[in-house]
Amino acid sequence: MTTFVYDFTDGNKEMKALLGGKGANLAEMTNLGLPVPPGFTVTTEACQEYLRTGREPDELAEQITAHLERLEKQMGRWLGDPDNPLLVSVRSGGAFSMPGMMETILDVGLTDVSVHGLAAQRGESVHSAWDSYRRLIEMFGRTVCGVPAAEFDQVKRHSDDPKEMVAAYQKIFREHTGREFPQDPREQLDLAVRAVFASWNSERAVLYRRQERIPADLGTAVNVMAMVFGNLGPDSGTGVAFTRDPATGEPGVYGDYLQNAQGEDVVAGIRNTVPLQDLERLDKKSYDELLGHMARLEEHYRDLCDIEFTIEHGRLWMLQTRVGKRTAAAAFVIASQLVDDGLIDADEALARVTGAQLAQLMFPAFEVGAETRPLAHGVGASPGAAVGPIVFDSARATALAAEGQDVILVRRETNPDDLPGMIAAQGILTSRGGKTSHAAVVARGMGKTCVCGAEALQVDADRRELTVDGQVLREGEEISIDGTTGRVYLGAMPVAPSPVVRYFEGELAPNADRLIAAVHRLLTHADARRRLGVHTNADTGADAARARRFGAEGVGLCRTEHMFLGDRRPLVERLILAADDHERDRALAELLPLQQADFEDLFRAMDGAPVTIRLLDPPLHEFLPSLEELAVKVGVAQALGKDPGADLALLTAVRRMHEENPMLGLRGVRLGLVVPGLFAMQIRAIVQAAVAHRDAGGDPRPEIMVPLVGAVQELETVRAEAEQIIAEIGDGLPVRIGTMIEVPRAALTAGEIAQAADFFSFGTNDLTQMGWGFSRDDVEGAFFSRYLELGIFGTSPFESIDRAGIGRMIRIAVDEGRAARPELHIGVCGEHGGDPDSVQFFAEAGLDYVSCSPYRVPIARLEAGRAAI
Ligand code: ADP
Numbered sequence: 001m002t003t004f005v006y007d008f009t010d011g012n013k014e015m016k017a018l019l020g021g022k023g024a025n026l027a028e029m030t031n032l033g034l035p036v037p038p039g040f041t042v043t044t045e046a047c048q049e050y051l052r053t054g055r056e057p058d059e060l061a062e063q064i065t066a067h068l069e070r071l072e073k074q075m076g077r078w079l080g081d082p083d084n085p086l087l088v089s090v091r092s093g094g095a096f097s098m099p100g101m102m103e104t105i106l107d108v109g110l111t112d113v114s115v116h117g118l119a120a121q122r123g124e125s126v127h128s129a130w131d132s133y134r135r136l137i138e139m140f141g142r143t144v145c146g147v148p149a150a151e152f153d154q155v156k157r158h159s160d161d162p163k164e165m166v167a168a169y170q171k172i173f174r175e176h177t178g179r180e181f182p183q184d185p186r187e188q189l190d191l192a193v194r195a196v197f198a199s200w201n202s203e204r205a206v207l208y209r210r211q212e213r214i215p216a217d218l219g220t221a222v223n224v225m226a227m228v229f230g231n232l233g234p235d236s237g238t239g240v241a242f243t244r245d246p247a248t249g250e251p252g253v254y255g256d257y258l259q260n261a262q263g264e265d266v267v268a269g270i271r272n273t274v275p276l277q278d279l280e281r282l283d284k285k286s287y288d289e290l291l292g293h294m295a296r297l298e299e300h301y302r303d304l305c306d307i308e309f310t311i312e313h314g315r316l317w318m319l320q321t322r323v324g325k326r327t328a329a330a331a332f333v334i335a336s337q338l339v340d341d342g343l344i345d346a347d348e349a350l351a352r353v354t355g356a357q358l359a360q361l362m363f364p365a366f367e368v369g370a371e372t373r374p375l376a377h378g379v380g381a382s383p384g385a386a387v388g389p390i391v392f393d394s395a396r397a398t399a400l401a402a403e404g405q406d407v408i409l410v411r412r413e414t415n416p417d418d419l420p421g422m423i424a425a426q427g428i429l430t431s432r433g434g435k436t437s438h439a440a441v442v443a444r445g446m447g448k449t450c451v452c453g454a455e456a457l458q459v460d461a462d463r464r465e466l467t468v469d470g471q472v473l474r475e476g477e478e479i480s481i482d483g484t485t486g487r488v489y490l491g492a493m494p495v496a497p498s499p500v501v502r503y504f505e506g507e508l509a510p511n512a513d514r515l516i517a518a519v520h521r522l523l524t525h526a527d528a529r530r531r532l533g534v535h536t537n538a539d540t541g542a543d544a545a546r547a548r549r550f551g552a553e554g555v556g557l558c559r560t561e562h563m564f565l566g567d568r569r570p571l572v573e574r575l576i577l578a579a580d581d582h583e584r585d586r587a588l589a590e591l592l593p594l595q596q597a598d599f600e601d602l603f604r605a606m607d608g609a610p611v612t613i614r615l616l617d618p619p620l621h622e623f624l625p626s627l628e629e630l631a632v633k634v635g636v637a638q639a640l641g642k643d644p645g646a647d648l649a650l651l652t653a654v655r656r657m658h659e660e661n662p663m664l665g666l667r668g669v670r671l672g673l674v675v676p677g678l679f680a681m682q683i684r685a686i687v688q689a690a691v692a693h694r695d696a697g698g699d700p701r702p703e704i705m706v707p708l709v710g711a712v713q714e715l716e717t718v719r720a721e722a723e724q725i726i727a728e729i730g731d732g733l734p735v736r737i738g739t740m741i742e743v744p745r746a747a748l749t750a751g752e753i754a755q756a757a758d759f760f761s762f763g764t765n766d767l768t769q770m771g772w773g774f775s776r777d778d779v780e781g782a783f784f785s786r787y788l789e790l791g792i793f794g795t796s797p798f799e800s801i802d803r804a805g806i807g808r809m810i811r812i813a814v815d816e817g818r819a820a821r822p823e824l825h826i827g828v829c830g831e832h833g834g835d836p837d838s839v840q841f842f843a844e845a846g847l848d849y850v851s852c853s854p855y856r857v858p859i860a861r862l863e864a865g866r867a868a869i
């Protein structure tokens, strides 16, 4: 026989999957000897069966009866006793915390008869018995029978006599359900249990689970526990408490208390609470006892706990505890402090913080204390703090941004047509949609601050205004949005740079405050533990120097194409359009010293550490004017009877080089093999720069990386040319030659390619595009939000590595590459190198290092450390 019901004395905190978090922790507190009202838990398995079949398991009723009898005996009262009734609460609670998403029904067991018994027991607070009965009819009516809350609220507006309200509520109940409010307490209990089961699939619970990625089939447990009453007068009350400040992690007494009230009054925020400290004055005995229990719980759970408690006539009862949610800053501070307290070791502290939390701490934020009352709340979809005048369409956003304004794009929701405006805007705000809406997905992809689903806003794009709370805001009025908290403020709030970034920059000492000290300590520990190196993607000496301050141990990717833009563009145009070898060589000769200077900068900034330089990668037409614009220009000139001059020759060349699919066309190593002298010039520049830096007393570690190789022969050809140049001018300096692995064929023939490579670096952006067969630039607006909705992706494969597909190619390439050449050095330089989940994967796959943008370096260090424990 399956056990579907556990007494609180039979469970423990490890049994969350079966008893739910609330039930498991109630059992744990009971067994610690804390004052928990007695009760029992119906398992998640019973709920799963109910959800599957539409009915409770056969054995359930009988098992509930047995446990109820035990509870009644223990309490010396029974359910429905006309003189002294036992009342119970029926509480939801799944394996993962879903605060407020499911149902709880209090005061189950009251009837027209037993309410008199309870009133007699209460003596002078007769009133409170009727108040409990009214609460039961309301909660039961709403959650079990779906009576609209508004109906009850209507009554509250006209009466505050609970006895009168009970009569009115019962009438509402009858009208809505066609039956009397149940007078059999056991029927009340059974229906309440079923309603809690069913609340697993309430709309808001389903939505919450989707957002938090909680599996849909776990089901909730149901906790039935003896009621205690906080509404029996001034010596009673109810409250919530935290063992430390969940916002900052500082130890101390945090919480709220409400005198003469039931638990749900605090949560609902109906009446004003007082700070928990005030309880010391109101009821010192209970206060001291509570603080003792809190210390005990924190020591036992070895973590921040939050607590619900109730005081009945001066007697303290613990109603709930769990390891509490916290901000990113608090997570670091608490983990570090628990090490100081001797409760956890440094490895465990490291396991308790995440790269995603560190990333949050690196965004600029609104200055502390500057915050005013928010204008509206939405979903914090992409973190950061953005301030600026509002605009209502993409065109205005682009126009104002071109004038140098930092605008906030406000839309009901966004679609692919809004992309230019989203790119131009400083921040994005929508009134519809959640964390997987188009706006949210695209904004996160771009690293742009975004708040979505701020439903209080009425956006009227045609009139270029929005209405909130009766207030009208027109285009150009300033607002501030917080992509972390989802809050929207009127006016421009001051933004402060992140103190954690200032510490990485060396502007704040490692002991500047508790948070910095915690970050410093945990990162230092991560560095000591990690086997994965962390390099950076940097194209300039300045970027490389910053990344080094952030802890980078080399440059994993220098993209040389950025060095071909700006005022060098004419030179590059001459190179591409050269009519003969002579003209081409002249253009190359002019580019050579410029490239060399770039590389010298990099070697200086990364002295003593590897600098991996990728030879030119993108299609050449990226350096030329657009075909359309040029065609128009020439056409206009010709129509006016003017000589288009050089533009005509340019147009002919651009036409000649036009490609239907440039990303799959003449680029990368293919370019090097067909444009004579191009790669040779770059290789020369690298070697000369290295020799110059060494001659100046430095320690350059150049690595030449060939992009887009698909066949070993491509690499061999470039390698032969490079070796010749190195032999000629390298002056004995070691130069490593390797390749990107970013074409699926390269991954699948890695054993062959390794024969010609000193190192591999996975280009996961291209590998993902080519592996999936869609281009990153084209999909994000077009269909990704739909794919996320359908669950085809959990997250975008450009954000987090697709382990099953792209990851498999990586594993094959690592295995076969190392088998062919054991000393092969292997890294990754795609965007994934800075993504926390992907870093975990690269560590598992046995890579030597990841390379990521400078701001991601600390995040990768932390995750690499976590991967090693
Ligand atoms: P949630 O998970 O939404 O917080 P709970 O099950 O914790 O819902 O219950 C809602 C409120 O009712 C809480 O404030 C809780 O403390 C209070 N409560 C639950 N059970 C009892 C009880 N047996 N006696 C008194 N108050 C209770």
Ligand code: MG
Binding pocket: 308, 320
């Ligand atoms: Mg609760």
Ligand code: MG
Binding pocket: 617, 707, 742, 763, 765, 766
């Ligand atoms: Mg690439």
